[in-house]
Amino acid sequence: MTLEIRPVHGIGDVTAGDDLAELITRAAPWLADGDVLVVTSKIVSKAEGRLVEVPADGPEREEARQRVLAGETRRVVARRGNTTIVQTHHGFVMAAAGIDASNVDKTHLVLLPADPDASARALRAGFAARGLTVAVIVSDTMGRAWRNGLTDVALGAAGIDALLDHRGQFDPYGNELSLTQMAVVDELSAAAELVKGKTDRVPVAVVRGYSYNGGDSDGPGVSVLIRDAESDMFGLGTTEAHARGLREAAALADVMPLTPTDPAVVESVVAGFAQVSLTAENVRLTPVSHSPGDLIRLGAEAHRLRAALAAENIPTTIAVDDDGATVTFGAPA
């Protein structure tokens, strides 16, 4: 399999209501069945009228931008300086929700397509109406964790499976390929970017010669690539998660539902505290003296202990009496 990646020149300015399938087939009369079209989301957004008017400059512009960003945001993932990483309503994790001020006049911002998989399906139908059976990917440029530089990835797809699943295959040594699902639509988007460039003059590239799965139907699109926040190990920025831990420490309820406990973990946490005695289900803290100062210090110490146990995922309750405090944890698992 040899691939060819061709830029599509001459598409020109795209404005709301334009028929992209028409513009693309006119600019690339050489399109053929089986081609994968990678279309920059920017022109999809423009054709779909996903622009909002904003002041050209001044503080009003920034205020308007913040309002637009809030509207595109499902939740804030991380913030540092002027950079805000959010999860969009689609589920994508992107800086500034993918809102873009480039390749548009200064009085507008371009939003991502409302439903990029639907955009890809509509575009694919437009090609089908012209007798062309192709796959369509709507792509955009994204940053990533841990590595400098941006790459293009897929926001929407139709007529191609987003994932190529090698699970169940065996390598020449008889090892099962157990964990390998390749995000081929992202790789195709990256490949296409290499011929597109950044100034909107080449918003489409065509990958020819790639044999892909899923061409019989539109398929579920890029939605299968979106990892939900709970199963993501990086669902929140480091600083934000750290602050959340501190906030949780501030808010520990006196009574919490207990869970089964690993005694070795409790022991290692409690070892860091003085004036305590440990049983199988609780820690008793006794004050150095009954002076007010020592009693106040005991209270702080009891809360420290509860936070230290919470850090090990061990919820506790606290009971206070005239002679000290008892911090209770769950019975051994």
Place this chain on the structure above:
Amino acid sequence: MTLEIRPVHGIGDVTAGDDLAELITRAAPWLADGDVLVVTSKIVSKAEGRLVEVPADGPEREEARQRVLAGETRRVVARRGNTTIVQTHHGFVMAAAGIDASNVDKTHLVLLPADPDASARALRAGFAARGLTVAVIVSDTMGRAWRNGLTDVALGAAGIDALLDHRGQFDPYGNELSLTQMAVVDELSAAAELVKGKTDRVPVAVVRGYSYNGGDSDGPGVSVLIRDAESDMFGLGTTEAHARGLREAAALADVMPLTPTDPAVVESVVAGFAQVSLTAENVRLTPVSHSPGDLIRLGAEAHRLRAALAAENIPTTIAVDDDGATVTFGAPA
């Protein structure tokens, strides 16, 4: 610019000491000046003898694997179930430090090349010795945050700039492209993966027709793509950072260096606490009564307040006396 991506077939098994430039030029006599060779790190590791012997099965195998992983790990980034994401000594953030048991017999594990940029340079020199001026990328398969599926990215590169910098360019509307540095070596790796597949039979692909920067020298390689942990907003897993916040709450020193404070933030935190009075630089907590229980509760409350302020990045000191506690923060900025 039209790109062509060709697989290189017939390289066969690679073993320690093999001359990869020789194997590749023999399998691809059609190589030409200006080509970008994308070489799967697996065969680079094998040629460099980066294999370790491990038991074929049983608990001994898993123990050996954990030992090898620890040796390849600079720091653990996140852990969940059997998955450990680490930063390697190179600086890459990868599951299991990129250690691989596929495409190798069951008594060996394959480590990443010790210095993939150096591997790429050596390979490029090997081609140069055969009269070929090419760029070399050493690639591997990686997962990423937020998106399902894997993609290939670059671990090492020579003769090509890892980043293509669009900063300072202007789009057709006169907007400066201020933030756009494309990680083209990652995009080339992704493109190459599309023709390589996963079973080690096609470990090399050639990208032809890509005009790249940096061909006059080896250049700094992929090292420029590595983001250091401090400037990374996702340097630690969410669960790990959250636990670190709780641990910090448990360990707050009675005296901490104070920093300038935003009074509005202090006010909003303190609003959540009872029995307190707020001045410009401290919060005074007074007990409901001087009974031992109320004094102990006051101590816990003072520590809660300190954790809540720490969550807003406000360090505090605490002083305890017979009538209550004083939590002091920095003067207004």
